[in-house]
Amino acid sequence: MTSAGDADEAGVEDPAGAEEPAGVENPAAIADPAAVADPAAVVDPVVAGIAAGYAFAGQALDLGAVLRDGRCFPGAQVRIPLAMLNRHGLVAGATGTGKTKTLQLIAEQLSAHGVPVFLADVKGDLSGVARPGQANDRVEGRAAEVGQQWTATGFPAEFLALGGLGHGIPVRATVTSFGPLLLAKVLQLNRTQEQSLGLIFHYADTKGLELIDLKDLRAVVAFLTSAEGKAELKDIGGLSTATAGVILRSLTAFEAQGMADFFGEPEFDTADLLRTAPDGRGIVSVLELPAVQDKPLLFSTFLMWLLADLFHDLPEIGDADKPKLVFFFDEAHLLFDDASKAFLDSITQTVRLIRSKGVGVFFVTQTPKDVPAEVLGQLGSRVQHALRAFTPEDQKALRATVQTFPKSSYDLAELLTGLGTGEAVVTVLGETGAPTPVAATRLRAPESLMGPVDAAELDAAVRGSTLHGRYAQAVDRESAYEKLQRTPAEPQAPEARREEPPSLVEQVVGSGMFKSLARSVGTQLGREITRSLFGTARRRR
Numbered sequence: 001m002t003s004a005g006d007a008d009e010a011g012v013e014d015p016a017g018a019e020e021p022a023g024v025e026n027p028a029a030i031a032d033p034a035a036v037a038d039p040a041a042v043v044d045p046v047v048a049g050i051a052a053g054y055a056f057a058g059q060a061l062d063l064g065a066v067l068r069d070g071r072c073f074p075g076a077q078v079r080i081p082l083a084m085l086n087r088h089g090l091v092a093g094a095t096g097t098g099k100t101k102t103l104q105l106i107a108e109q110l111s112a113h114g115v116p117v118f119l120a121d122v123k124g125d126l127s128g129v130a131r132p133g134q135a136n137d138r139v140e141g142r143a144a145e146v147g148q149q150w151t152a153t154g155f156p157a158e159f160l161a162l163g164g165l166g167h168g169i170p171v172r173a174t175v176t177s178f179g180p181l182l183l184a185k186v187l188q189l190n191r192t193q194e195q196s197l198g199l200i201f202h203y204a205d206t207k208g209l210e211l212i213d214l215k216d217l218r219a220v221v222a223f224l225t226s227a228e229g230k231a232e233l234k235d236i237g238g239l240s241t242a243t244a245g246v247i248l249r250s251l252t253a254f255e256a257q258g259m260a261d262f263f264g265e266p267e268f269d270t271a272d273l274l275r276t277a278p279d280g281r282g283i284v285s286v287l288e289l290p291a292v293q294d295k296p297l298l299f300s301t302f303l304m305w306l307l308a309d310l311f312h313d314l315p316e317i318g319d320a321d322k323p324k325l326v327f328f329f330d331e332a333h334l335l336f337d338d339a340s341k342a343f344l345d346s347i348t349q350t351v352r353l354i355r356s357k358g359v360g361v362f363f364v365t366q367t368p369k370d371v372p373a374e375v376l377g378q379l380g381s382r383v384q385h386a387l388r389a390f391t392p393e394d395q396k397a398l399r400a401t402v403q404t405f406p407k408s409s410y411d412l413a414e415l416l417t418g419l420g421t422g423e424a425v426v427t428v429l430g431e432t433g434a435p436t437p438v439a440a441t442r443l444r445a446p447e448s449l450m451g452p453v454d455a456a457e458l459d460a461a462v463r464g465s466t467l468h469g470r471y472a473q474a475v476d477r478e479s480a481y482e483k484l485q486r487t488p489a490e491p492q493a494p495e496a497r498r499e500e501p502p503s504l505v506e507q508v509v510g511s512g513m514f515k516s517l518a519r520s521v522g523t524q525l526g527r528e529i530t531r532s533l534f535g536t537a538r539r540r541r
Contacts (some may be wrong), residue, residue, distance in 0.1 A: 044068060044073065046068065046409055047066050047068050047073050047076045048076070049437065050066050050076060050078075050437045050438075050439050051066060051073075051075070051076035051077065053430065053436040053437040053439075054076075054077060054078050054079045054430075054436055054437075054439065056079060056081050056430065056431050057431065058081055058082065058083060058321075058431060059081070059082040059083075059113060059321070059322070060079040060080055060081050060082055061079060061080045061082060061085075061106060061109040061110065061113075062077060062078075062079050062109065062148075062444060063078045063079060063080065063105070063106075063383070063426060063441055063443055063444065064077075064078055064146045064148075064441040064442050064443040064444045065077060065078065065145070065146040065147055065441065065442055066078060066439050066440065066441060067423065067440040067441060067442050068440065072145045072146065072442045074145065074146055074147030075147070077147070078426050078439045078441045079428075080106075080381055080428045081428070081429070081430065081431050082113055082115075082321070082322045082323075083319065083320065083321055083322060083431070084380060084381070084428065084429045084430075084431070084433075085110070085115070085322070085323045085326055085360040085381075086320070086323040086326075086355050086358055086359060086360040087355060087360065087379075087380030087381065087429050088351060088355065088360055088361045088362065088363075088378055088379045088380055088381070089360070089361075089362040089363075089379050089380060089381030089382065089383070089428075090362065090363050090364075090365075090368060090371065090376070090379045090381070090382050090383070090384075091103065091328075091362055091363075091364045091383045091385075092364070092365055092366060092367055092368055092370075092382075092383070092384050092385065092401075093366065093384060093385020093386055093387065093424065094366060094385065094386055094387055094388045095366070096421065097385035097386045097419070097421060097424075098385055098421045098422040098423075098424070098443065099364055099385055100123065100125065100126065101422065101443070101445075101446055101450060102383055102385070102424065102443060103119060103126070103328050103330075103362075103364065104126060104128075104129055104446040104448065104450070105443060105444055105445075105446045106326075106362075107119055107129060107155075107284050107326075107328070108129065108153070108155055108446055108447055108448055110282055110323075110326050111155045111156065111281045111282040111283070111284050112155070112281060113282070113322060114276055114280050114281060114282050114322070115282040115322050115323055115324075115325070115326060116273060116274050116275060116276060116282040116283050116284075116285070116324070116325050116326075117282055117283075117284045117285065117325070117326050117327075117328070118273050118285045118287070118306070118325065118326070118327045118328060119284060119285070119286050119287065119328050119330075120287050120289060120299070120303055120328060120329060120330040120331070120364075121286050121287060121288050121289055121290075121330075122289045122290070122293065122299075122330045122331055123290065124288060124289070124290035124452055125450075125451055125452050126286050126452075127157070127159060127286055127288070127452045127453045127458055128448055128449030128450060128451050128452055128453055129154070129155050129157055129284050129286065129446075129448045129449070130154050130155060130156070130157035130284075130286075130448070130449075130453065130461065131154045131448060131449040131453055132152035132153055132154045132447070132448065132449065133152045133153070133445075133446060133447050133448050133449050133450060134152065134449065135150070135152060138445075139445045142422070142442075142444070142445045143444070143445055145442060146442050146443070146444055148444045148445065150444075150445060150447060151447055152447060152448075153447040153448060154448055154449070155281060155284055155448055156277035156279075156281055156282075156283045156284065157283065157284045157285070157286055157461075158272075158283055158284070158285045158286070158465060158467060159286050159288060159458060159461060159462050159465075160268075160285060160286065160287045160288065161287070161288045161291065162262055162287070162288075162289065162291075162292055162298075162299060162302060163259075163261035163262035163263075164261060164472075164474075165258075165261060165291040165292055166288040166289075166290065166291040167288060167455060167458045167459055167462055168286070168287070168288045168458075168462055169462060169465060169467045169468060169471050169472065170261075170268075170471050170472060170474070171268040171287065171302075171306075171471075172261075172262060172263065172264050172265065172266065172267055172268055172471075172474070173262070173263060173267055173268065173302070173305055174210075174211065174212045174213070174263065174264065174265060174267050175211035175212065175213060175214065175216060175217050175263050176201070176204070176205075176210060176211040176212070177267055177305075177309070177536060178263065178305055178536065179201065179305075179308075179536040180194065180197040180198040180200070180201040181194065181198070181342065181343060181346065181536075182301050182304060182305055182308070182536065183197065184197050184198075184340075184343075185297070185301050185339065185340075185343055186254070186297060186298055186301045187247070187250040187251070187254060188250070188297070188338070189246070189247070189250065191340055191342075192243065193243055193246055193247060194340065194342075196239055196240070196243045196244070196247070197247060199233065199237065199239060200217070200220055200221060200224065200239065200247075203220065203224065203232060203233060204217075204220050204480060209479075209480035209483060209484070210479040210480055211479070211480055212263070212264060212265055212476075212477070212479040212480075213260065213263045213264045213476070213479070213481075214251055214254070214255055214259075214260055214263055215481045216479045216480035216481045217251065217480075218248060218251055218481075219480055219481040219484045219485070220480050220484070221239075221244050221247055221248055221251075222244075222248070223484050224239045224244070225239060225241055225244040257295065259295070259298060261474075262298065262302065264474055264475070264476065265474070265475045265476075265477065266470060266471055266474075266475055268306075268471060270306055270309045270310045270313065271313065272285075272467060273285050273306070273310070273325060274324060274325055287303075289330075296331060296334045297334060297337075299331075299334075300329075300331060300332070300334035300335040301335070303329055303335070304335060304347065305536060306327075307327060307329075307350060307354070307359075307361065308350060308536045309536060310325070310327075310354070310357075310359060311350050311353065311354045311357065311359075312536065314354075314357040314358065314359065315357065316356050316357060317356065317357060317358045318356055320358055323358050323359060323360045324357070324358035324359060325358070325359050325360070326359070326360040326361075326362065327359060327360065327361045327362070328362045328364060329361060329362065329363050329364060330364040331364070331365065332363035332364055332365040332370060332371060333365045333366070333370035333371070335347070336370065336371065336372055336375075344372055344374070347372075347375060348372070348374045348375055348378075351375055351378050352378055355378075362381075363375070363379065367387065367397045367400070367401055368382075368384075368400070368401050368404050369397055369400050369401070376404070380428065380429035380435075381426075381427075381428040381429065382404075382405070382425075382426065382427050382428070383424045383425075383426050384401065384405075384416065384424055384425045384426075385419060385423070385424045386416060386417065386418070386419035386420070386421075386423070386424075387401060387416045387417060388417070389417050398413060398416060398417065399413070401416065402416070405425070405427060405438055406427060406435050406437075406438055407438075408437065408438035410425070410438060410440060412425065412438070415440055419440070422442065422443050422445075423440070423441065423442050423443065424440075424441055424443060425438060425439070425440055425441070426438070426439045426440075426441045427439070
């Protein structure tokens, strides 16, 4: 057998080199392919019952075949209804158990069904989704075990990189669009400091001071604590010098870590994540993250900005035959660590409401306990890879995970510590909205390349992208910094902003929905700022 590392790299176990590998049937004994997906062909009554729970009438994604007592049953297929992918999901498991290949497997099939996909590529090995896979003994052995008709296939892909740190198309956001709540999370501000930052954003919004990059925000903070600027906020509490100092120091430290490139223009339009290829397949947008692996808080929060921006721009569609986008949120625990209650409440509400806009969200992490119960309760599909139980903390996490599954004929505590690479315990929402039976599953092999493409090939794909001309070159136009430099005593609002200044009542009791002219973009005269659940700014497109 291969080592755990080799197995994870391939995404499957290696049946070669052992007379009777555990849990692998003789490929020669597999039923005719036409009968492979027929639950009636399964002799074991328990397995047949599980298979019946996954025999959906509509379109579905194929995950793999049922495992029971060390045997794989290719006639008992485990699937996810395509229409239920907007009910969200969780992919969990210890490092090296195959989570990344599970993402790749699901992404491929979504693309084939015409559904765009967003993948956060933390380890840098998902770019291979754009290239056909390579047949070998391990892949062919896995396909035979699970009844898969494997064909090497590449899928349409776009490659993105945060702030251009990497090979992909640069993904940037303006400070105004990012909003105070998400920025407070990135800067690790406390509740009082977060509220003061919200006040700063409100002032900039109402005065037409565009916060494009970090120097714009620094300029506004400095102005509001200056002799000239202190009077601007006196009627609504003001900004203390101590709090302003903390914010400014946090911004300085943030920039010193190389974060300035993430904020600026041209801002990425999240509508570009919703495209399909000319052949009708969904485009897989791969956000390259290895260059920012040492800044996990930033990339997790940036992913939340992408999701929040989609939430505010997409119309309600209710239940549909298939989702408009499926979003995979890797290293999800980083999003929830040390988060304020307001931030967690906003995540919970976004996840709950974005389903009706046709967007499915899969959180990817090591154990279900990494995700708050309020969010976990909204995740309809579960793909749980193996867990480790080496320490008391591991054992506690194992018991907690077992309790989150419906009752089944499996001894889940034993099963979850004995699963091999590329195996998982699965339960999803069926077509009626009821959970399917718990199924130990040997997963299919991805049909695209299981590993990264060559850097030169990746660069060529990025240069040839239709998005390259729109986002590759950074732009630094006039914004708050330049306006405050020009008129430090009293920044003048643009001529097109509303004629009367906001009343004191609007400033004090407003719910965050403040409107003002914020910036010019191309031929568009302006942009109406509408602060949302996350304090992000909604764009008129």
